[in-house]
Amino acid sequence: MTDTSTSFSGVTAQAKELDDAYVMHTYGRLPVEFVSGKGAELTDVNGKVYLDFLAGIGCASLGHANPVIAQAVKEQLDRVWQVGNYYYVEHRGDLAQKLSQLLSTTTDELGHVTGSTGSVWKTFFANSGAEANEGALKVARRWGERKLDGAAGIISARQSFHGRTLATLAATGQDVFHKSFGPFPQGFDYVPLNDLDALTKMVDAGGACAVMLECVQGEGGVWPADLDYLRSVRKLCDERGLLFVVDEVQTGFFRCGAPFSFQLAGIEPDVVSMAKGIASGFPMGGVAARAELGDLLVPGDHGSTFGGNALAAAAGLATVEEMLSTGLGEHVIATGAHLAQKLTELPHVTEVRGRGLMRGAQFDAPIATALVDEGLAEGLVLNHIGDSILRFLPPLVVSDEQIDTMAERLARLIDKVA
Numbered sequence: 442m443t444d445t446s447t448s449f450s451g452v453t454a455q456a457k458e459l460d461d462a463y464v465m466h467t468y469g470r471l472p473v474e475f476v477s478g479k480g481a482e483l484t485d486v487n488g489k490v491y492l493d494f495l496a497g498i499g500c501a502s503l504g505h506a507n508p509v510i511a512q513a514v515k516e517q518l519d520r521v522w523q524v525g526n527y528y529y530v531e532h533r534g535d536l537a538q539k540l541s542q543l544l545s546t547t548t549d550e551l552g553h554v555t556g557s558t559g560s561v562w563k564t565f566f567a568n569s570g571a572e573a574n575e576g577a578l579k580v581a582r583r584w585g586e587r588k589l590d591g592a593a594g595i596i597s598a599r600q601s602f603h604g605r606t607l608a609t610l611a612a613t614g615q616d617v618f619h620k621s622f623g624p625f626p627q628g629f630d631y632v633p634l635n636d637l638d639a640l641t642k643m644v645d646a647g648g649a650c651a652v653m654l655e656c657v658q659g660e661g662g663v664w665p666a667d668l669d670y671l672r673s674v675r676k677l678c679d680e681r682g683l684l685f686v687v688d689e690v691q692t693g694f695f696r697c698g699a700p701f702s703f704q705l706a707g708i709e710p711d712v713v714s715m716a717k718g719i720a721s722g723f724p725m726g727g728v729a730a731r732a733e734l735g736d737l738l739v740p741g742d743h744g745s746t747f748g749g750n751a752l753a754a755a756a757g758l759a760t761v762e763e764m765l766s767t768g769l770g771e772h773v774i775a776t777g778a779h780l781a782q783k784l785t786e787l788p789h790v791t792e793v794r795g796r797g798l799m800r801g802a803q804f805d806a807p808i809a810t811a812l813v814d815e816g817l818a819e820g821l822v823l824n825h826i827g828d829s830i831l832r833f834l835p836p837l838v839v840s841d842e843q844i845d846t847m848a849e850r851l852a853r854l855i856d857k858v859a
């Protein structure tokens with residue numbers, strides 16, 4: 442295997458020096474400094490152009506610096522940014538109404554829209570995915586307090602990822618995240634994904650108020666929940682009176698073809714958390730609950746200084762409107778299938794998982810890190826999970842031609858490092 446640690450640099454010495462000296466080292470950084478972007482392309486400080494298959498970790502869904510969203514934010518910048526949640530602001534209600542429409546959409550198993558459930562959803566706006574999930578956990582625990590004799594247990598899946606706050610780390614079903622920073626909030630249990638018997642046993646052991654799942658586990662390695670499993674979980678929660686919470690932080694906003702990935706299974710959850718794609722990369726998150734549950738939290742129960750402020754609301758509303766008016770879902774279904782096909786044809790790939798434009802390629806050798814490092818020299822922004830999985834989350838506006846170019850470059854790289 443090639444040593445790639447010093448083979449490429451698209452970052453200025455000053456940027457690296459300052460970052461190393463003054464920014465907390467919670468991330469290992471790659472040696473590149475991006476200064477601009479357009480669509481699915483990023484440009485570094487030296488003017489080199491890259492094809493981006495990560496999209497700011499799944500956020501820049503409409504492409505980098507999308508002019509429509511930029512214009513909406515610019516207009517809001519000149520008006521008012523932040524007044525606090527004691528007041529009404531433009532766009533927040535419109536965005537929540539659009540989210541309600543998106544959440545009640547029905548689709549087939551590929552994501553083609555078929556209609557609406559007619560449900561009304563209410564949203565609490567936050568600033569990130571972890572905060573969105575904190576809100577979801579509070580709704581679930583209030584439900585347990587009111588309807589299930591104080592049951593407070595949350596059952597989530599092994600290999601899940603729900604965020605970096607203490608409660609969302611506790612909800613994250615990976616031991617590696619539970620080694621430091623304890624004690625964690627109590628009441629979290631884990632079951633293997635797609636194992637209905639294990640889930641039923643745990644629910645029947647008592648004490649749980651909610652089941653919390655990602656429909657495709659992202660950070661855990663791109664592991665999809667079976668659509669039949671999701672339908673069975675819905676049924677189980679209905680029968681036992683538990684809430685079904687779906688974490689759509691990574692899978693939402695057409696990432697998997699449908700507006701939200703639970704729609705592929707033809708189900709409707711009780712609570713849905715979201716972030717990443719909601720505002721084109723502007724920091725925003727939200728937790729939505731069907732209207733009858735959305736009133737479980739009352740004034741004083743939950744809050745956020747910045748959540749749903751005027752700038753974020755403008756970015757979010759423009760994003761959702763643009764997604765709907767450009768027929769993004771159909772584009773994702775088509776390009777997602779093309780991406781999956783291209784990845785399947787690559788050497789050393791043993792399995793391609795995922796849905797829409799959220800894909801994982803499993804390799805038969807520990808070459809994923811080297812591919813990410815070498816990818817930069819080849820003008821590719823790639824992402825690995827562990828040693829043998831590449832995860833692909835391109836901007837949803839990526840074209841078939843860009844996918845073809847990425848696959849050609851990646852095939853060359855695989856030959857080089859394998």
Ligand SMILES: Cc1ncc(COP(=O)(O)O)c(C=O)c1O
Pocket residue numbers: 569570571572574602603604605655659660688689690691692716717
């Ligand atoms: C499914 C899921 N939930 C929650 C989070 C946490 O989101 P954030 O980093 O915005 O707090 C992530 C982040 O990757 C995620 O993929």
